[in-house]
Amino acid sequence: MNLFTDIRALVIENLTTMQDQGSLPDGLDFKNVAVEPPRDPLHGDMATNAAMVLAKPAKMKPRDIADKLAAMLADDPRVEVAEVAGPGFLNLRLATNIWHGVIGAALKDGADFGRSDMGAGKKVNVEFVSANPTGPLHIGHARGAVFGDALASLLDFAGHTVTREYYVNDGGAQVDVLARSAYERYREANGLQPEIAKGLYPGDYLLPIGQALKEKYGDSLIDQPESVWLDDLREFSTEAMMGMIREDLAALGVEMDVFYSEKSLYGTGLIEKALEELDAKGLIYQGTLPPPKGKPDAGWEPRLQTLFKSTEHGDDVDRPVKKSSGGWTYFAPDIAYHYDKVQRGFDLLIDVFGADHGGYVKRMKAAVSALSDGKVPLDVKLCQLVRLFKDGTPFKMSKRAGNFVTLREVVDLVGPDVARFVMLTRKNDAPLDFDLAKVLEQSKDNPVFYVQYASARIHSVLRKAVAAGIDVDMASLAKADLSLINHESELSVTKKLAEWPRLVEIAARTNEPHRVAFYLYELASEFHSLWNRGNDLPELRLLQEDNIDVTQAKIAHIVAVSIVISAGLAIVGVTPAEEMR
RNA sequence: GGUCCCAUAGCUCAACUGGAUAGAGCACCUGCCUUCUAAGCAGGGGGUUUCAGGUUCGAGUCCUGAUGGGAUCACCA
Numbered sequence: 001m002n003l004f005t006d007i008r009a010l011v012i013e014n015l016t017t018m019q020d021q022g023s024l025p026d027g028l029d030f031k032n033v034a035v036e037p038p039r040d041p042l043h044g045d046m047a048t049n050a051a052m053v054l055a056k057p058a059k060m061k062p063r064d065i066a067d068k069l070a071a072m073l074a075d076d077p078r079v080e081v082a083e084v085a086g087p088g089f090l091n092l093r094l095a096t097n098i099w100h101g102v103i104g105a106a107l108k109d110g111a112d113f114g115r116s117d118m119g120a121g122k123k124v125n126v127e128f129v130s131a132n133p134t135g136p137l138h139i140g141h142a143r144g145a146v147f148g149d150a151l152a153s154l155l156d157f158a159g160h161t162v163t164r165e166y167y168v169n170d171g172g173a174q175v176d177v178l179a180r181s182a183y184e185r186y187r188e189a190n191g192l193q194p195e196i197a198k199g200l201y202p203g204d205y206l207l208p209i210g211q212a213l214k215e216k217y218g219d220s221l222i223d224q225p226e227s228v229w230l231d232d233l234r235e236f237s238t239e240a241m242m243g244m245i246r247e248d249l250a251a252l253g254v255e256m257d258v259f260y261s262e263k264s265l266y267g268t269g270l271i272e273k274a275l276e277e278l279d280a281k282g283l284i285y286q287g288t289l290p291p292p293k294g295k296p297d298a299g300w301e302p303r304l305q306t307l308f309k310s311t312e313h314g315d316d317v318d319r320p321v322k323k324s325s326g327g328w329t330y331f332a333p334d335i336a337y338h339y340d341k342v343q344r345g346f347d348l349l350i351d352v353f354g355a356d357h358g359g360y361v362k363r364m365k366a367a368v369s370a371l372s373d374g375k376v377p378l379d380v381k382l383c384q385l386v387r388l389f390k391d392g393t394p395f396k397m398s399k400r401a402g403n404f405v406t407l408r409e410v411v412d413l414v415g416p417d418v419a420r421f422v423m424l425t426r427k428n429d430a431p432l433d434f435d436l437a438k439v440l441e442q443s444k445d446n447p448v449f450y451v452q453y454a455s456a457r458i459h460s461v462l463r464k465a466v467a468a469g470i471d472v473d474m475a476s477l478a479k480a481d482l483s484l485i486n487h488e489s490e491l492s493v494t495k496k497l498a499e500w501p502r503l504v505e506i507a508a509r510t511n512e513p514h515r516v517a518f519y520l521y522e523l524a525s526e527f528h529s530l531w532n533r534g535n536d537l538p539e540l541r542l543l544q545e546d547n548i549d550v551t552q553a554k555i556a557h558i559v560a561v562s563i564v565i566s567a568g569l570a571i572v573g574v575t576p577a578e579e580m581r
Numbered sequence: 582g583g584u585c586c587c588a589u590a591g592c593u594c595a596a597c598u599g600g601a602u603a604g605a606g607c608a609c610c611u612g613c614c615u616u617c618u619a620a621g622c623a624g625g626g627g628g629u630u631u632c633a634g635g636u637u638c639g640a641g642u643c644c645u646g647a648u649g650g651g652a653u654c655a656c657c658a
Contacts, residue, residue: 303655431587450606
């Protein structure tokens, strides 16, 4: 149930009736009619802009439309008061039993409360992380991982069919470099001095690989030319790296549905096929690119290349798909990969990139647009970088990777729940400061704690209630007399609960899972506020030992809160706390 | 120089894809523990939403330009 869409439907219904009665002209577009919670609670529970939006096309005064509409809305039993305010807003105050219905719905639907069919089962592919298989994941990847995973969960909750996918860049030059780096560690394992030349990967995470290679090959590869061992070592170390990456992701609680190998695109004709597809649309040609504008042209020389006319689909310049040496550029298999996604029948593609790949967005969108004839949208979400701190000072060193902090280190330090929640305390396109000390702090400036504390308090009450012999099982709570929930402070919490289904849809429509984390903070705040009002007003305390009925109603109420917190945390990927330690 | 992202309270950030008097937290003041966890709550001060124009009933939000910060910039992935 989504109260806001229900009431919006009511508004539209009445507008249509007005048209039938001739008090509103026909042929109006109601698409911009919105029903929203007003910023200021004094304005009521909901507000609609219908009169203002329609005034101009209807050639009427907003006031006239609003007055009429208000009178009609007030006839509905759900609406207690409808009044015109400001320039033509229509403020609605809903009957109290509407809110009781929200509590009832939450209890009945449980974890599914707020689930939406907005997505109508559309197939969505969320590609995220997609880090090169040349080393462990770092903290920046962690953000992309959490963002992508939470977005996938969110879209699922909003009625989409979601595939979580990781594109493995195992086909380019960087995996050769990995193989060479591993070879040096292999030599080292055999008692030789490794020569980590410039350009090789220096991180000591390759030490175990060297050891494993020794166990596999003994000393048979020592002093052999690269041509002998390169293929084998590339295969071996890429697999080892992917194993490590999977473990890193698992530590964060991220599970991919598909690992899609770049290498698997070669030799299958898929790249050729994708480019033929573009060629058939007249988007492939031999040509030379103009020199970069304004940039000092140090070694610029014109080159004849195979180009994709990405400018036809919104890019700034056309992009090479083939090197002059004849091999594919990185872009070519990526085109094929996205072509494959389109072929697999996805209705929507989402790519989660680090902000340093921002320059890649336009050409990727151009490719998808061209390959799907504009039918499959690609939304690219960029995650800004993460800056690590400890007690306010920058935190840098890593034992294993040399110059970056690994995802694993952070997860080991703060735990997956904290790591995940913190990653969503900023919009994806805002930089994120991650303070390893502050995120573990148990105080209200730490949103992770604050939300968990609300959950823990609810469970604490449940334990006390059980100890007092009160039935708190769902069957008993379902029978509770919710009309006993009528204090302003209580209804304030309930109204926040009523926003949950709406928030899910907004967050899913904008592909912004951080909204869930912010909502949870607000809900927790409402709950803490109610809790503390019990200090002044004993009748607001949740356990009323002399009145079982009231107590059960109040417990039913906060269990509804707990249900929404759990549902929200499930999207974020965090386990709700039952007690704080 | 081109492109993309960003600019909101002293600080860190929200703001419902255009709504009413722009909201939280930190910090600063003032209150609240014989109480289901005070790890919290209530209240107060604090703003020309970087600047200049434009679009309209209405702009932090959309458009143009400027300024400042970040990312990126031909056969690297």
